[in-house]
Amino acid sequence: MDRLANIRVVLVRPLYGGNVGSVCRAMMNMGLHDLVIAEPRPEFNTFDAVKWSYRAREIWDRHRTFDSLAAAVGDCRLVAGTSVREGLYRQHSRTPRAWAPQLLAAAGEGPVALVFGPEDNGLSNEDIAYCTHLIRIPSTEAYSSLNLSHAVMVCAYELFVAAEAYTPPAEASPPATAELRERMFGMWREALLEIGFMEPPKADHMMLALRRIWARGELTEIDTRIMMGIARQMQWYAQTHGAR
């Protein structure tokens, strides 16, 4: 069951085609596909929407329009509206991260709406009345008005992350074992003595410094073998070119 497939992005009376195109990109980046425009404006620039949707054109091509917000969310069990205003009846808003688990759980059962208002004024009180939940995206107090596609991106991103739909890239090489690291340090000790970087009485001390430097981040097996190769080459170079 793909819970993200049940998340519907509802744009109410959007003004700019470019923003709606960018919303398509954000949705496709984050695994959302169901775009709805409620109360479309006659002057809406669909050419801009197509242009800005870039390689997320399929989201735009499949979008639906409804004459009212009520119709757009009619089949949704949970309707989450976004708002930055904090007037009466908007105080129970929570961040997208706080709501994400509940939104996803509901999306496991049926359609869930994320509702975004027009660029200039946001959702009206009448729109808000249709919302069972209110989302407030964190922002500075000095400038709390997000671009429409940015607001969609933050909400979609939080749902995508909460859905654990993303697998981070795996480091191809496993961490080096202690045994391999010790072999590397042994080779460096010999090589550094060979090229005269340190004298035997100071060698232990210097090797502790190197151990400290190379322990700050975990070395992989490949990293360790690269460092061993350098030590080996230093020794070879010293033995073939050295003037001891």
Added chain:
Amino acid sequence: MDRLANIRVVLVRPLYGGNVGSVCRAMMNMGLHDLVIAEPRPEFNTFDAVKWSYRAREIWDRHRTFDSLAAAVGDCRLVAGTSVREGLYRQHSRTPRAWAPQLLAAAGEGPVALVFGPEDNGLSNEDIAYCTHLIRIPSTEAYSSLNLSHAVMVCAYELFVAAEAYTPPAEASPPATAELRERMFGMWREALLEIGFMEPPKADHMMLALRRIWARGELTEIDTRIMMGIARQMQWYAQTHGAR
């Protein structure tokens, strides 16, 4: 010490003014102020940048340019590059959320760079070489290429949230106490009997149903007093208009 003030957003060879203007908005929404463009292109459309920066114009007005990425990040102790490619030497990338604590800790000591590549190709291998850390923004495999300003928004948002710079709106009214709730249930019981919604033998059962409904979400003091007002009015209406 405002750690966010030490976060520098570095855009390398950006193509579109509109995107850079949108980046200004995202930065200002999330409390970042230091915008740098590295290796600016001669054909870059500054008019678009100003137009799209909207009410974040001050970020654009204060931005700096450098001829090279090396110069742009020269004073930074930590340089975090963003990349969606996963080639050799890019496998150690982590998500913005995973890196955020470390980036903020470093920003407590001095400037830290977030580096974003051009819209078409992202950061080159040469650019990546300057980065001490790599950021991979979670996305679907099907479409991993984020709009430039969306990428900046997600990283800035994660840092803003991690910096705990945002205080969620507080519910103005405290939760109702059990004592207040019991008074409300008592008034409803009387009112529902008065208007003939239930007969005395069924009253206990029906009141349990109402308790269950109203316990699903926490009622505030104001909520409870509103419900008490309705019960009072029902009783008054029944007593003054009733035909018992």
